[in-house]
Amino acid sequence: MKYSERIALKNGKELLLRNAEASDGKAVLENFNQTHAETDWLLSYPDENTFDADKESRFLERKAASQNEIELVAVVDGKVVGTAGVDVLGTRYKVAHRAEFGVSILKDYWGLGIGCAMMEACIKCAREAGYVQLELSVVADNARAISMYRKAGFVECGRNPKGFRSRTSGYQEVVSMRLEL
DSSP: OOEEEEOOOOSSSEEEEEEGGGHHHHHHHHHHHHHHHHHHHSOOOGGGOOOOOOHHHHHHHHHHHOOSSSSEEETTEEEEEEEEEESOSSSSTTTTEEEEEEEEEEEGGTTHHHHHHHHHHHHHHHHTTOOEEEEEEEEETTTHHHHHHOOOOOOOEEEEEEEEEEEETTTEEEEEEEEEE
């Protein structure tokens, strides 16, 4: 899938949303490690990341060549400030209609509209890929993210009170949400 769009941000700067490419491997890896260190709402911690820049580049190369999955980068002033993606849930017939969505943005860039722009781009790509349902998981305490997802039409479809185990705050409730496309 191919995607590219330029968007004016709330602070007047320009956001470039585009496919991540193999050459972005190092920048995406650095972004991953920083975003996962800045918040306790993401799935893993930086020290759990098993990728190096070469593995990240190969992953991004596969995503760029995919017809039904995508990995996007958000670029501001030449810097990768966020990533988002759509991943098939599985290839078996019973789940091939479902995809999973995820997004992360550097904390310094929160509140500028990047999350909404990335989410809207991923929803568009998921529709174009022919998915029927887009799914995500979000920590229940992440009210801003939940609000953003609800505004886009995602609805809650379940909760797991001990979905994540945080190193700093104990168990975190995880909300499952879905969007019919």
